Amino acid sequence: MATETHPETATACWSCGQGAESAHFCASCRKVQPAVPMDFFRFFGLERKLNLDLAALEKEFYRLSRKLHPDLYARASSEEQGWSLVKSSQLNDAYRALKDPVARTQYLLELEGVKLEEQSSAATLAARESGAEKKQVVPPELLEEVFELNMQLQELRMGKQMGEEDPEVITGLRAAKSKFEAMLEGITGELKILWNAWDAALDSEERTGVRDRLVALLNRRSYVRNLVRDVNDALEA
Numbered sequence: 150m151a152t153e154t155h156p157e158t159a160t161a162c163w164s165c166g167q168g169a170e171s172a173h174f175c176a177s178c179r180k181v182q183p184a185v186p187m188d189f190f191r192f193f194g195l196e197r198k199l200n201l202d203l204a205a206l207e208k209e210f211y212r213l214s215r216k217l218h219p220d221l222y223a224r225a226s227s228e229e230q231g232w233s234l235v236k237s238s239q240l241n242d243a244y245r246a247l248k249d250p251v252a253r254t255q256y257l258l259e260l261e262g263v264k265l266e267e268q269s270s271a272a273t274l275a276a277r278e279s280g281a282e283k284k285q286v287v288p289p290e291l292l293e294e295v296f297e298l299n300m301q302l303q304e305l306r307m308g309k310q311m312g313e314e315d316p317e318v319i320t321g322l323r324a325a326k327s328k329f330e331a332m333l334e335g336i337t338g339e340l341k342i343l344w345n346a347w348d349a350a351l352d353s354e355e356r357t358g359v360r361d362r363l364v365a366l367l368n369r370r371s372y373v374r375n376l377v378r379d380v381n382d383a384l385e386a
């Protein structure tokens with residue numbers, strides 16, 4: 150996988166002075182190279198593309214995991230021990246982010262300078278725990294569905310307060326849940342189309358256009374996921 154040579158990483162090996170094979174190991178003496186901050190794509194020697202060979206990524210992950218294993222550095226210098234530890238941790242972060250389709254897309258957008266708000270579940274959770282209002286704007290194409298859902302949720306709440314549950318409201322909410330789940334699947338399909346557009350984009354102008362569409366799509370996805378969560382919460386309450 151890591152066949153591409155990045156000029157900025159093809160520096161001489163700290164130990165033997167020969168050219169290092171990759172950002173991680175020397176081709177001549179095989180020693181681990183200094184751990185420097187690098188983005189997750191570069192860590193795996195990949196271009197910033199969204200379509201990714203997951204089998205190859207996994208294979209490379211396990212190969213690097215073995216080569217960076219602390220046991221192999223038990224008798225190495227403390228610098229090498231430190232570098233292997235930092236690189237192991239970078240490896241885990243990089244693999245986690247790149248193997249997941251949505252996390253990979255979000256990560257690439259962040260590299261491209263996009264600030265995604267309310268994307269991570271952790272951020273959403275923190276906002277909920279602090280009692281902050283969700284500040285997500287309803288995507289225009291969902292206005293009608295969201296209006297209808299809020300009516301149904303209100304009916305459910307009112308029914309519960311009166312100590313009675315309207316089976317029709319429950320059925321309606323289950324139907325809404327299925328509809329939103331189907332929307333999420335549709336969004337995953339659209340995401341793949343935009344990946345192809347991103348990977349094929351030839352210049353920065355084209356990339357900016359695709360980038361903006363990716364941001365809008367991820368925002369819609371995050372919004373719909375929150376709707377599914379709200380319906381689940383209401384049905385389980």
Ligand SMILES: [Zn+2]
Binds near residue numbers: 163175
């Ligand atoms: Zn060397």
